Amino acid sequence: MNVLVTGGSGQLGRTIMDVARDSEHRFIYTYMNSHDHEGMVKLDITDKDAVRRIVEENSIDVIVNCAGYTDVEKAEFEEDAAFRLNAEAAGLLAETARACGATLIHISTDYVFDGSRSEPYGEDAAQAPLNAYGRSKLAGELAVLAAGCPCIIIRTSWLYSPYGKNFVKTILSKSETHAMLKVVSDQIGTPTYAGDLAEFILTLLEPENLKKTGVYHYTDEGVCSWFDLACEVCELSGNLCEVTPCETGEYPVKAVRPHYSVLSKSKVKKTFGIEIPYWKDSLRHCICQIVR
Numbered sequence: 001m002n003v004l005v006t007g008g009s010g011q012l013g014r015t016i017m018d019v020a021r022d023s024e025h026r027f028i029y030t031y032m033n034s035h036d037h038e039g040m041v042k043l044d045i046t047d048k049d050a051v052r053r054i055v056e057e058n059s060i061d062v063i064v065n066c067a068g069y070t071d072v073e074k075a076e077f078e079e080d081a082a083f084r085l086n087a088e089a090a091g092l093l094a095e096t097a098r099a100c101g102a103t104l105i106h107i108s109t110d111y112v113f114d115g116s117r118s119e120p121y122g123e124d125a126a127q128a129p130l131n132a133y134g135r136s137k138l139a140g141e142l143a144v145l146a147a148g149c150p151c152i153i154i155r156t157s158w159l160y161s162p163y164g165k166n167f168v169k170t171i172l173s174k175s176e177t178h179a180m181l182k183v184v185s186d187q188i189g190t191p192t193y194a195g196d197l198a199e200f201i202l203t204l205l206e207p208e209n210l211k212k213t214g215v216y217h218y219t220d221e222g223v224c225s226w227f228d229l230a231c232e233v234c235e236l237s238g239n240l241c242e243v244t245p246c247e248t249g250e251y252p253v254k255a256v257r258p259h260y261s262v263l264s265k266s267k268v269k270k271t272f273g274i275e276i277p278y279w280k281d282s283l284r285h286c287i288c289q290i291v292r
């Protein structure tokens with residue numbers, strides 16, 4: 001199979017590159033502005049002609065769209081830019097996939113939900129994003145579905161890896177230089193190690209699995225707050241830093257975040273017969289990779 005991974009220079013894209021190193025499939029990874037892009041091809045996914053060209057010239061069977069506008073805070077000030085990438089370009093990839101007979105695997109987010117529930121969100125739960133990023137990602141899901149290509153949309157949450165910028169890496173570095181950190185304890189969700197999601201994406205690259213189109217939730221197992229996650233990062237890294245809980249209101253941010261965004265994984269586990277790692281086990285694995 002010929003697989004195009006857009007956003008290959010992002011944390012999920014790079015992790016797919018690691019996990020797929022010995023894969024039987026042929027992968028093409030793309031970047032946009034990253035300086036660290038060895039072995040990747042430059043592609044702006046908002047450029048319709050360029051997208052069509054790369055898909056046709058390489059007889060692409062599957063597009064994995066890991067590209068996105070992912071800065072939740074900045075999106076509040078640049079909603080148009082977030083929509084261009086997360087919604088319009090996602091729709092463009094889906095239209096290209098339909099025209100070229102490819103399947104699209106598209107990554108979305110728990111932030112399509114408003115967090116007013118207190119039990120895990122199923123795929124069909126009502127979406128009501130609270131911030132610009134969430135609105136742009138929901139518009140992206142709808143554009144992909146409207147294009148009518150075979151597609152698998154994966155909603156994930158709290159993604160981290162040894163690459164790029166993420167909460168786990170921020171806490172790791174801050175806890176080395178600060179004696180005390182305050183972290184919000186009133187936002188509940190599930191961290192997802194990009195390595196686990198990348199492994200799942202690779203299992204989708206089987207003809208039988210690609211037929212199982214639709215929307216799926218994939219996060220690691222378990223539930224925690226950002227405070228719990230920060231405590232675990234310090235515990236596992238051995239950094240002697242006191243982590244204290246605080247409320248969201250104590251932080252002056254523009255983007256409203258859901259208080260509860262735990263996603264139910266029943267559908268993905270049943271449909272693909274997979275087991276999903278517990279978040280603390282995967283966190284240990286990732287921290288060993290980062291600090292070794």
Ligand SMILES: NC(=O)c1ccc[n+]([C@@H]2O[C@H](COP(=O)([O-])OP(=O)(O)OC[C@H]3O[C@@H](n4cnc5c(N)ncnc54)[C@H](OP(=O)(O)O)[C@@H]3O)[C@@H](O)[C@H]2O)c1
Pocket residue numbers: 006007008009010011012013030031032033034035043044045046065066067068069070085107108109110137156157158159160164165
């Ligand atoms: N991070 C999270 O916590 C989280 C949670 C839930 C869902 N998600 C979703 O998961 C996916 C992957 O997230 P991530 O954290 O891996 O993202 P990321 O590290 O921020 O990477 C974003 C990627 O998009 C690329 N990109 C930016 N503008 C582009 C353009 N115009 N054309 C083509 N590529 C472009 C970037 O390329 P350059 O760096 O080369 O410019 C980069 O490779 C996204 O769809 C995101 O919405 C993320």
